[in-house]
Amino acid sequence: MACQRHPIAATHRGFCAACLLEDALAPVEDNEPTPTKRLTIQVPLGRGARADVYLVRRDGPSPRLLRLKTWHRAADVQFLSRFGQLQKELESWAARDVDRPLAASLDAAGCPSVLTEFRQGLPIVDRVRSGRLAAADAVALLKPIGALIAQAHARGLFHGSVVSGNVVVDAESGRARLLDFGLTGLMEPDEEPSVRASKDLAGIQALSDSLRLLRIH
Numbered sequence: 765m766a767c768q769r770h771p772i773a774a775t776h777r778g779f780c781a782a783c784l785l786e787d788a789l790a791p792v793e794d795n796e797p798t799p800t801k802r803l804t805i806q807v808p809l810g811r812g813a814r815a816d817v818y819l820v821r822r823d824g825p826s827p828r829l830l831r832l833k834t835w836h837r838a839a840d841v842q843f844l845s846r847f848g849q850l851q852k853e854l855e856s857w858a859a860r861d862v863d864r865p866l867a868a869s870l871d872a873a874g875c876p877s878v879l880t881e882f883r884q885g886l887p888i889v890d891r892v893r894s895g896r897l898a899a900a901d902a903v904a905l906l907k908p909i910g911a912l913i914a915q916a917h918a919r920g921l922f923h924g925s926v927v928s929g930n931v932v933v934d935a936e937s938g939r940a941r942l943l944d945f946g947l948t949g950l951m952e953p954d955e956e957p958s959v960r961a962s963k964d965l966a967g968i969q970a971l972s973d974s975l976r977l978l979r980i981h
């Protein structure tokens with residue numbers, strides 16, 4: 765049965781991801797005098813074979829938009845401790861242009877959900893396709909992302925899924941921004957660091973190649 769407060773959210777065997785995340789959210793994380801953990805699901809941002817993503821509003825005196833990702837398959841029991849570790853590492857890195865994960869939960873079936881910051885922005889490839897960004901400028905925006913990935917690797921951190929949907933142009937700053945940092949790795953704990961590193965580099969290369977192709981046509 766769907767959750768009455770979050771009717772469009774995926775429910776796995778009666779457990780609503782948004783309700784579980786309300787419990788997992790830190791109440792003082794945004795320093796509001798009367799912090800609230802209440803979440804309202806706005807719209808689905810994407811539905812995929814492996815996971816769904818929703819835009820979520822965190823209610824309160826100054827409402828914030830967040831991004832909820834919920835996987836269709838179960839994770840192992842260490843998922844939440846890996847998430848806590850990732851969260852700490854990303855906090856101490858303090859890289860701008862990387863969205864921070866805020867909370868995670870597992871439902872009764874073991875399917876994880878993660879709540880991250882949300883910043884408005886479109887995938888860099890879509891910006892070029894729609895003619896709103898010159899391909900040459902997009903390739904230039906990708907440069908700092910390549911440097912960011914190298915910095916992450918030097919810290920032992922891996923993005924894990926550098927694909928076009930995870931590299932967006934931030935509507936506010938105009939800079940490229942990485943979504944879902946490290947989340948794929950939470951689902952694949954046994955992957956070797958060297959494999960993760962080469963996947964990241966291949967992802968950046970593929971993205972840069974596809975932007976260059978768009979430039980030619």
Ligand SMILES: [Zn+2]
Nearest residue numbers: 767770780783
């Ligand atoms: Zn709910």
